[in-house]
Amino acid sequence: MVAVVGMLVHNAGIEIPGSMTLDGSVKFADISDGMSGLFEVPALGLAQILLFTGLMELVTWPASDYSGDYGTGYLGRTLEGEELKFKLDMEVRSWGTSERGGESAVVPMMEIYLSTTLI
Numbered sequence: 306m307v308a309v310v311g312m313l314v315h316n317a318g319i320e321i322p323g324s325m326t327l328d329g330s331v332k333f334a335d336i337s338d339g340m341s342g343l344f345e346v347p348a349l350g351l352a353q354i355l356l357f358t359g360l361m362e363l364v365t366w367p368a369s370d371y372s373g374d375y376g377t378g379y380l381g382r383t384l385e386g387e388e389l390k391f392k393l394d395m396e397v398r399s400w401g402t403s404e405r406g407g408e409s410a411v412v413p414m415m416e417i418y419l420s421t422t423l424i
Contacts, residue, residue: 309413315342325350339421 320333326347336342343351384392 309417312339312414312417340418341421 315336316338320336323333325331325333325336331345331347336345346354
């Protein structure tokens, strides 16, 4: 979902002032909209993105834990008992299985990719 929001913000013309490189040769505003802009990011910038994303995945959530409990509660509240069971059942019914929830982020990204590539 962060990718979708980032792409929408950039496509709206909101860019961070400054440059992506130390020598100032590639400015944030010079990066194209859509997926084609991905190929304009310098290689070290892409490496930074991948490294940071991988680090966050490893640090914040172990790969063997599929419980879906991030310890943050529900809008600041901690759910227990029947209320927790009800909320988890609603999630499973809406996605089929709780592991499929990430697919909801893939659909908008594919739509953005196709619309910026084909038009």
